[in-house]
Amino acid sequence: xxxxxxxxxxxxxxxxxxxxxxxxxxxxxxxxxxxxxxxxxxxxxxxxxxxxxxxxxxxxxxxxxxxxxxxxxxxxxxxxxxxxxxxxxxxxxxxxxxxxxxxxxxxxxxxxxxxxxxxxxxxxxxxxxxxxxxxxxxxxxxxxxxxxxxxxxxxxxxxxxxxxxxxxxxxxxxxxxxxxxxxxxxxxxxxxxxxx
Amino acid sequence: xxxxxxxxxxxxxxxxxxxxxxxxxxxxxxxxxxxxxxxxxxxxxxxxxxxxxxxxxxxxxxxxxxxxxxxxxxxxxxxxxxxxxxxxxxxxxxxxxxxxxxxxxxxxxxxxxxxxxxxxxxxxxxxxxxxxxxxxxxxxxxxxxxxxxxxxxxxxxxxxxxxxxxxxxxxxxxxxxxxxx
Numbered sequence: 001x002x003x004x005x006x007x008x009x010x011x012x013x014x015x016x017x018x019x020x021x022x023x024x025x026x027x028x029x030x031x032x033x034x035x036x037x038x039x040x041x042x043x044x045x046x047x048x049x050x051x052x053x054x055x056x057x058x059x060x061x062x063x064x065x066x067x068x069x070x071x072x073x074x075x076x077x078x079x080x081x082x083x084x085x086x087x088x089x090x091x092x093x094x095x096x097x098x099x100x101x102x103x104x105x106x107x108x109x110x111x112x113x114x115x116x117x118x119x120x121x122x123x124x125x126x127x128x129x130x131x132x133x134x135x136x137x138x139x140x141x142x143x144x145x146x147x148x149x150x151x152x153x154x155x156x157x158x159x160x161x162x163x164x165x166x167x168x169x170x171x172x173x174x175x176x177x178x179x180x181x182x183x184x185x186x187x188x189x190x191x192x193x194x195x196x
Numbered sequence: 197x198x199x200x201x202x203x204x205x206x207x208x209x210x211x212x213x214x215x216x217x218x219x220x221x222x223x224x225x226x227x228x229x230x231x232x233x234x235x236x237x238x239x240x241x242x243x244x245x246x247x248x249x250x251x252x253x254x255x256x257x258x259x260x261x262x263x264x265x266x267x268x269x270x271x272x273x274x275x276x277x278x279x280x281x282x283x284x285x286x287x288x289x290x291x292x293x294x295x296x297x298x299x300x301x302x303x304x305x306x307x308x309x310x311x312x313x314x315x316x317x318x319x320x321x322x323x324x325x326x327x328x329x330x331x332x333x334x335x336x337x338x339x340x341x342x343x344x345x346x347x348x349x350x351x352x353x354x355x356x357x358x359x360x361x362x363x364x365x366x367x368x369x370x371x372x373x374x375x376x377x
Contacts, residue, residue: 170311171276178310186308190275192282193318 005029007121010050015041020126021099030122032099035134038125042140045112045121053112053121056137059147061155062107064098065181098126105129106157110137127157136162154179214350221265221291222347223253225340228264230284233271235298238330247333252340261287266343267320272300273313285320293323293352295343297336302327323352 007029008022018037023030033041045053098107104126112121125134136159137144148159149168156177159165167174171191176183188195229239243249243257258264261284273281285294296316299305302325304314316322323346326339346352 169276183310185310188275188310188312188314190278190313192278193313 007031007051007119010048011041011045011121014044021097023096025094025096028120028122030096030124032124032126035125035127038123039135039137039140041123042110042137046140051119051121052114052116054115054141055113056110056141056143056147057113057120058109058111059137059144059151060109061151061157061179062109063105063155063179063181064102064107065105067102100126103128106132106155108134108151108157132156133158133160135160138162153177156180215348218348218350222344225252225254225266225343225347226256226258226264227254227266227268227295228259228261228284228288229257229268229270230281231268231270232273232277233298233300235271235300235330238328238333238336239268239270239297242333242336247337249337249340252337252344254340261285262289264288265292267292267294268297269294269301269316270297272298272305272307273316273319274311275313276311278313278319281316282319291347291352293343293347294320295339296322296325297339298331299327299329305329 005022005024008024008031011031011033012019012022015033015037018034018041020032020034022032045051098104106127106129108125108127110123110125112123114120127134132155134157136148138148138159139161145163146168148162149165151157152159152162152165153167153169154177166172170178173191174189178185229236231239241247243255249255254266261267265288267285267288269281285292294316296302300307300312301316304312306329308314313319324339324343326335328335331339
């Protein structure tokens with residue numbers, strides 16, 4: 001629809017130096033931003049009346065380390081897939097372009113929603129493995145406080161300016177970040193009791 | 197207690213007394229429902245009127261370890277929660293029994309990840325295992341009746357006078373066959 005892409009156009013015309021790519025995967029507008037312009041863009045999106053995004057619905061992270069190299073991330077009809085047939089994406093399935101190369105391992109994803117205007121936007125910010133740090137949006141929406149703590153706990157992405165960046169799901173003596181693709185899922189670090 | 201004394205020398209009165217004590221204990225269970233997850237729904241279903249647990253004398257949960265004698269561990273225990281569970285168990289007074297309710301507490305369930313304790317018998321001694329995900333209330337009542345048999349006999353995984361070493365060597369630890377490898 002012409003109206004649904006106007007959000008991406010609004011961001012692209014206001015911040016042309018920071019928008020890497022835009023697309024609309026599954027009917028949801030998505031903007032891929034550079035991390036330098038994050039706070040300014042988020043503040044604009046919250047305060048401007050055309051966008052009016054007053055709710056941060058979700059803040060999460062994606063690890064692209066094994067993307068395209070495991071059957072789960074690129075199933076097709078011919079290659080064996082862990083999914084049953086009706087769940088396998090078909091050959092002309094909708095794909096999205098990341099806008100950046102594979103050296104950007106993480107992508108922090110923000111889902112915004114506007115109550116007044118009833119529209120949604122997804123913001124993705126790619127980060128490298130060498131420097132997975134980004135500005136914290138707790139000054140814009142205070143819901144980001146615990147969401148960013150979860151991303152720090154599970155992925156190891158630092159949020160600069162966060163008032164209390166500690167682990168929230170795991171305990172402080174846990175080594176490593178659990179939802180990274182190179183952390184084995186079954187590796188336990190018990191506080192008490194035997195290892196297995 | 198009856199475990200220390202030669203049975204042949206016991207008089208008829210003391211054996212009746214032990215049986216009476218076992219009968220009284222098994223029909224006045226004050227359980228501590230340590231509920232963490234979905235099994236709690238089945239615990240509540242068992243405790244409510246349709247599958248009444250009050251008819252077994254276990255109608256009053258005690259949410260303090262000082263006042264409880266059976267610890268029902270209901271639901272998945274994570275490694276973050278494990279020290280808390282051990283503290284609660286240590287604070288309970290003897291005689292005490294432990295029921296592993298649900299398959300997550302028995303063996304870890306379908307979880308095999310960085311966060312879940314693979315069976316609470318790695319941390320605390322367990323008397324009755326009630327498997328199921330979640331177990332039907334009928335299964336829970338069956339486990340409760342098995343626990344009552346144990347209470348009647350005066351035995352428990354915790355209270356053996358020689359400690360857990362009284363069991364045969366191959367049963368002294370949890371059943372982990374791969375540890376021999």
